[in-house]
Amino acid sequence: MTETERAVDDAERARDQGGGPRRWRPLPRRLVRDELGVLIVLGLLIAGIGIPYPDFLDTDNLLSTAHNSVYISLMACGMVFALAMREVDLSVGGTYAMCLVVGALVVRDGTTPWLAVPVMLVTGIALGVFNALVTTLLALPSFIVTLGTLMLYRGVGLALADGKQITDLPLNDSFFTFAGGDPGGVPFALWVLLTVVAVLAVVLARTRFGARVRAIGSNPDAAAFSGIPVVRTRIQALGLSGLTTACAAALALAFYGAGDPTLGQGYELQAIAACIIGGTPLAGGRGSVVGAVAGAMILSVVAAGLVFFEIPINWTSFATGGVILVAVAADSVLRRTGRRRDK
């Protein structure tokens, strides 16, 4: 190596390691930057409704709006992992219904209601793992497999529940009063969501599992050629998606105090929409748990806002669709200008 080359190398290394613009940004700042677009949209929406209708900013109203998004949010948290590795889990709506029914049946049969929680979570994981195994063994896209299991799981739920709501649960039990209540003035479900988001955001960004998921999504061929265990990672990711969905089902059981096999219709598409709004591309390789939850919140805020604006209920779907398009467009524009600044 000549002297000049060495000098250039040293300069580059100094730039890379010390203080320069290329320095690795600490996690919180990166989070804010990557999720900036979707958080701005969420803020603008809340302001846009709250300024003409200050009642919307009422704490109780904000909490209940957030509470409404919990189920979709949890599903979206797991879905991020599936999407980031170029899989998709369409079965979450069915998984949700089946877990709900299984949990309600366990409680009705006289078991301590709290014991229903592990049963539901294990069921959810099992359903997710089943999706991954079928996807792998039949070498089919998970899109197709989970389209089938979506109806399959819901069908099992309907059959187990005999097509009816499962009621007559011991609603005085601490499970329903605490997990379905508002400890500390905030719905229990929101505490759970907060914990899950914190844990999964770190799992996706900082752990080996999260890095494997993103590596496979970034270039599946190269991942396989590097010896990364693609099948095992797929099982784990879809199992995780089942787990967060089961988590949502357990919270729904506690809150509603009944097992309704028809709940959760269309949740899978809302969860995917939330992920996409939150900056997780369908092409995989990247993902944001925080963004996905912000995306779910946006959908919930829009639904709540329509009530304030007294928009006829028949226009809800239209407005939600519009918001999805606007949010995705805004995020894309912000991302592109951000990238231009980078150069």
Added chain:
Amino acid sequence: MTYGDILVAQGLVKSYGGVRALDGAGIRLRGGEVHALVGENGAGKSTLVRILSGALAADEGAVRLAKDTRIAAVSQELSLFPDLTVRENLFPHQPPRRLGLLDRGAMDRAARPVLAELGLDADLGMELGELTLADQQLTEIARAVLRRPRLLILDEPTSALPAAAVDRLERVLHTLTGRGIAVLYVTHFLEEVMRFAQRVTVLRDGQVALAGVRRQEVDVPELVSAMLGGRPEQPPRRSRTVVDLPPPVVLSEVSVPGKLADVTFTVRAGEVVGVAGLQGAGHLSALEVVCGRTAVSAGRVDIGGHGRPHSLRDAVRAGVAFVPSDRKRYGLMVDRTVWENTTAVSWLALGRGGFVPSRSELVRRTVDLTERLRLRGGPYDLVARLSGGNQQKVVFAKWLATEPRIVVLDDPTRGVDVGVRGEMHRIVGELAAGGAAVLIASTDLAELTEVCDRVLVFVRGRLTGEVHGERLTEHALAVAMQQGTSASG
């Protein structure tokens, strides 16, 4: 019967960037003759073919065609539609129609005589994908012939074909030339040249080394000399100390259906062994066996003392590093940073560093490797922004991080400049000196002669010879690769 000139090209020059792909090349094609065009990779064959077929304009020079000459080209990569029927594939541009609907009757009437002439016995309504590869290729030739060309260009038509199909192609060529068609036949297989062609032109470095000589006037060694030219041979290689341990790579009477037959070889620790062969000769299949990508039907494989790897992941855990030829597709995550790529095997695949390693530790390890490889770029740079040579260094770095005992390289210096190529060769030497067993394939024969202790030569799925020591020259390799290529097998 003789026909006149169909095409005469003279003084063709074509540059890409600063590189002259063609430097005054020319060719003269006569009707009723098969004219072979041969040359090494990068000699300018495909550029010449593209200029002759009109797909590319030359910077200088002229191509003169006989009056009303239509040219049809069949390229190396089949350009067919596997989900359409054979009939639909034969008429891709202006299919005959009646009342706005495809006129199957008219298509069949036009196609049947051509197919019969070529000896393709296929149901026209069958989906093309159901045909064998050889029949698909014949379909493509039929499609070209249906356009009634006076010049037919066949680019590497036999590289994927079994021996029986090559025999059939010979008859097809005979039929076509009997009708006065000129055939330009581009190939790597010199024995086929001797079998099929009436004349042969050899390109070397964009120039004509042999211009349309009659087949009777040359033999295979002369063709090889013309292809390689009077390049100075390498200085005698230094001998390496080979560690006297059980060899990390053992293949014993290994067969893979349609790819390898009864192949036996070992690679010892500290040795750099090349594999060479023409396209489809099986040398790359041998690498796939070592990497656990191909199941074997017979024989014993032992890689790193772990037996036969059943998957790439198995092989990686047995200590194999695999640098693929297509680095963007199989080697890298280009939308990721350097450190994320360099840790993809050691951390993500082998788990070194644990479930949540410290990121600064991962980055520090990356910096160590990139310094050793003299990679220009920091650990946080996106791989997509690096040059090709530096990208290849990232691929090397991610495998060096695992301290591999067996290193498998497939065309490791494809598309990198001479400087990086030299550095790669230095690294390969260091790996061997450090006790790794290195197995390397390359489309660049000079590379094999430069880095290898010995080179295994494959022909049609069999290991037919080994070239080593003083005898390891490009010329010797090229001749060994050609031997027995047209024997039925």
